Amino acid sequence: MSNTIKKGRELTFSILKYNPRDPASKPAFVEYTLTETPGMTLFIALNKIRDTLDADLSFDFVCRAGICGSCGMVINGKPLLACRTLTADYPDGKIQIMPMPAFELIKDLSVNTGKWMEAMSKRVESWIHSNEKHDITALEEKIDPDLADETFELDRCIECGLCITSCGTALMRPNFVGPAGLNRVARFQMDPHDKRTDADFYELIGDDDGIFGCMSLLACEDHCPKHLPLQEKIAYMRRKLVAQR
Amino acid sequence: MRSLIEGYLGVTEEGRKSRLPAKLDWWQSATGLFLGLFMWGHMLFVSTILVSKDFMYTVTKMFEGSFIFGDAHSKPILVSITVFIVFVIFIVHAGLALRKFPSNYKQYSIMKTHTAALKHEDTKLWFIQAYTGFAMFFLGSVHLYVIMTSADKIGPYGSADRMVSDWMWPLYILLLLAVELHGSIGLYRLSVKWGWFDGKDAKATRKKLKKAKWAVTVFFLVLGFATLAAYIKIGLEHKANYGERYHPGTSQSLNQTTTYAIQGVLS
Amino acid sequence: MKITYCDALVIGGGLAGLRAAVATQSRGFNTIVLSLVPVKRSHSAAAQGGMQASLGNAKMSQGDNEDVHFMDTVKGSDWGCDQDVARMFVNTAPKAIRELAGWGVPWTRVRKGPHEAVINTELTTIMEDDEAHGLITSRDFGGTKKWRTCYTADATGHTMLFGVANTAMKHEVDIRDRKEVLSLIHENGVCHGAVVRDLITGALEGYVSKGTLIATGGYGRLYQTTTNAVICEGTGQAAALETGVATLGNMEAVQFHPTPIVPSGILLTEGCRGDGGVLRDVDGYRFMPDYEPEKKDLASRDVVSRRMMEHIRNGKGVPSDFGDHLWLDISILGREHIEKNLRDVQEISMQFNGIDPADEGAAGWMPVRPAQHYSMGGIRTKKTGESQTLSGLFSCGEAACWDMHGFNRLGGNSVSETVVAGMIVGNYFADYCDEHELTIDTKAVHDAIQKQADYIDEILARSEGEDIFPIKKRMQKIMDDEVGIFRNGEGLQSAVDELQELLVRSKNAVVKSKTKAGNPELEEAYRVPRMLKLALCVAYGGLLRTESRGAHYREDYLKRDDASWLKRTLTAWPDDNATLPEVSYEELDITKMEIPPAFRGYGAKGMTIEHELSIKRQDEVDAIREKLEAEGKDRYEIQEALMHYELPLNYKEKNERLGVGHE
């Protein structure tokens, strides 16, 4: 194991606690100290805090493997997937954790990314549009292997919301469809199964809440844990849609 | 009827979404690109003073149409017209860019907190761009108005006098900083916004563009300040002769003036 | 009290639940899906390796068909599966994958011309046919004769789940997340919906429906080390169990995966070995061929997991802070292959262990050790997916024991099952909603909700008692230690004893914060007793089953005992205050099997106590086959003569294949 952590270091966590549904609750940073163990991730650390120090601390994890997109948090200012964040990455042992802005706060570190993503998916009609009925007993439609790979690249978005939280535009303007939404449109634009034309996509995102609202801050590109080519695809969609007559 | 429907509903008469947002975005970039590239030319032009007064004079005259009308009958009005056109583009660009500004305090406060917390270079750059853009509303307008209305004064002495004796130098320092930061960031942003140089590896390209962007910023800032220094120097020297026009080949008189000026100061 | 009415209530928004919801909604039934988490975060998203479907497009899968897939599945199950169900499954799987392609799942496609693959550590060049270019390709997976596992790089479950969830959205299925089902509403042996807790507000609500379907996934979190997500706590199965009416099947059948990474337990897909990766020991030696000369590293999961543990017990493990482990070596596949097809694996390994598996030699080896992975057991259903004992309650996916996996499921057969069962069971479920009207006494609904409300109030009212977290931890430790890969009577007995004790203690847990909204400790306090009941079903079922079959491996009963154990374990919990389930058994009928019990083709030979009927049935099968073949009948006719099965819609139609048409 190449984890080079000194055993037994004391870590100080400063975590924002707030329950907006409890009138008595006031937002405040609460401090916890924990002894570091080898290979400790924030998934392990937060669970340890809940198991031993504060049973009332709320946060979301599902896969704890960086696959499901549940655990986006703002850690020392950076939006990250908590389950993939090692405590060893913080040499001074001080870790501040906040819930992601841009999303409805449920409690403490738990935010409602699901709700946001569902609204976004419905808004960009994130499904295949086609009138062709394919017979499922017959051979599948042939798809160029490269095109399939490219579509897959864009389909890898896990709806974690880190890009939304990093994007100043999305924070400033809650109606902005966001980088994940723009990527989603690019994904279906790419997919040969989807018969929508660029004019159809223009109807969905051809305004200042859509593609023309993006100010090219590129924080999305720099914080996406799946390394999606957001910069490239947003530019691509912009070129496509600005060319619409 | 068309505009009434589209204006209120954001939908064209064919029932499609208005194409206007696309056009506005395009025009914002087009005006930005024009201004950005124009400023490269502009900075090279004013910096001709670093070569020599004669050279600066010749180039100025050229812009006034000396190659057609001859040096003596050049027409400064041509410059005024050019400035007017640039002014219009400048205003259009500023108007379009306004769409991107925080539109209330809450938005501003979110953006400011976010920029400080995230420590993300491109986000910071945008903030700088917004700030400098805002500053240029005023700084740029003053400069353009002045140049437009007294284009005839442009020249080695006229410009220098304007800087020193007309107290334009503080404005120019600020404007220079603003426009160089704003312009180079803007051109970088344009490239990534439209994916012009993406090529095979957009991420690698972006890194290179970022380097180029900083190189351009530094280059033009150094050039600009050197130019500014040169004009200030001339302006100081020429203070006593405020209003005098430059005549090529007459640097002799300048030397004399300088001597007088210095003597004046010393005595 | 908030009560919502609908036609079809689907509990669980993983692949199985969502596909079933599409089936009911598209037939015009107002369908609601409930899920603990936003549905796209369901554990289905974690499936990396792939989905089995016998398309036979790629070179190495040519000649594949339903018959071969069926054979692999039955052998894989160690003859524990329901062969009718397995047949239904293999015939529908190709249709399922083709449907998904149309829904936008970007399956990796065949590329014509030569490509390199590592087979048996040898770099081999494979020529793909021109005609196959652009069709769905497949890779090798454990326990299969052909390369049958279709995939999208190594994010198969993710892309499938998004494809199905998007389609559900398109059909306007009403999806509600952060809703937890606490119990089922039932009366006179009929299920009418569920009592649900809103995980944001803490409010209790009733959902009343014509039919209810549970697709809540597996119960891996009964164990300490598991590849499963933290939400895989089996609360769906527990809700069914607590009706006292519905039964659970084969709960002791729990699969352990050979290659989760140490220490986090995060899975490294079987695709690693499928693509040519190998296991190595402390000396860097590739040991699997010594144990399994034929299938080597790719024998079925139960076998590989046990061999690994055996090898570690033989002193060949690599010692570490987290116990002994072995190495998984994929560096031999080359950087390019890894960065394209096993990228998630590379990311996990780099992120969690700081190892780049593409680095050559020992530097790139990843530490692995078997851990809990899949729950073959679940809510026991008929072939239609309906509970055998509680009508109106359906179940599919990992939550169910429809029983196509028996005692061991093959890699890639699970996500495949989820969508196939979603199609088939979803359709029978729609039929049920069609044929039944909603008639329930509102008092029954009210009582059911009140019961849960009282229960929660009671927990919150306790001021003295135990902390719930250590109880849960202890349960998980017991399950790992005594009900794991190797089991024996003594260990199982002690597990059963202590789990009973924990169950009693858990009912006395105290919660520090008294709020109802967003109170994670409260959630633990009501979940853990339910989990303990399931754990008892697993441990007790395992204790009683005195044989070794598939993943259930008894060191004190090493043989598969067809003579006395060719049967399914059924557990029920009729008495709320009991600390043990009621256990009964359901015989498997050899005389109706298409493939009577025999040697699996891997694992040790001569380890079976034969059933007298096995040979008799084999002779019968051989005779029928010989006769029909002589008459020139095709494989479908022969199959029909051996074992008739039914499927709804056009699912029984023949599947077209490249080069052979509908042959």
Ligand SMILES: Cc1cc2nc3c(=O)[nH]c(=O)nc-3n(C[C@H](O)[C@H](O)[C@H](O)COP(=O)(O)OP(=O)(O)OC[C@H]3O[C@@H](n4cnc5c(N)ncnc54)[C@H](O)[C@@H]3O)c2cc1C
């Ligand atoms: C790491 C990993 C890798 C795997 N790789 C493969 C593979 O390559 N190939 C393969 O075939 N199989 C694979 N599997 C197995 C396969 O992924 C699962 O068996 C399958 O996805 C289960 O799907 P499901 O729809 O039944 O349940 P899940 O996807 O687990 O969904 C369960 C749903 O139920 C909801 N739920 C649970 N409890 C409640 C409750 N009380 N109230 C309300 N909602 C509830 C959850 O929110 C969730 O939406 C893998 C499994 C793991 C763990």
Ligand code: HEM
């Ligand atoms: C009143 C003066 C100005 C204001 C208020 C202003 C404002 C802005 C703002 C806010 C942006 C960012 C737009 C976005 O985020 O999409 C921008 C972009 C830009 N500006 Fe300006 N600006 C002004 C003058 C100038 C000048 C003088 C130049 C020339 C150097 C210039 C060049 C650019 C360029 C190249 C861009 C990028 C265009 C784009 O992103 O589409 N601007 N401007």
Ligand code: HEM
């Ligand atoms: C056609 C339009 C323009 C003309 C003809 C013009 C002309 C000039 C001239 C002659 C000078 C020298 C100083 C002086 O005479 O006062 C000058 C300096 C300057 N101008 Fe402009 N200008 C134009 C547009 C702009 C614009 C749009 C900007 C930016 C918003 C700008 C920014 C500056 C700056 C920063 C300086 C100081 C230069 C330095 O220090 O090197 N100018 N301009």
Ligand code: SF4
């Ligand atoms: S685009 Fe990237 S950062 Fe944004 S939601 Fe998807 S995976 Fe997360």
Ligand code: F3S
């Ligand atoms: S950060 Fe936001 S502004 Fe555009 S480039 Fe990304 S969406």
Ligand code: FES
């Ligand atoms: S818990 Fe799934 S990404 Fe972190």
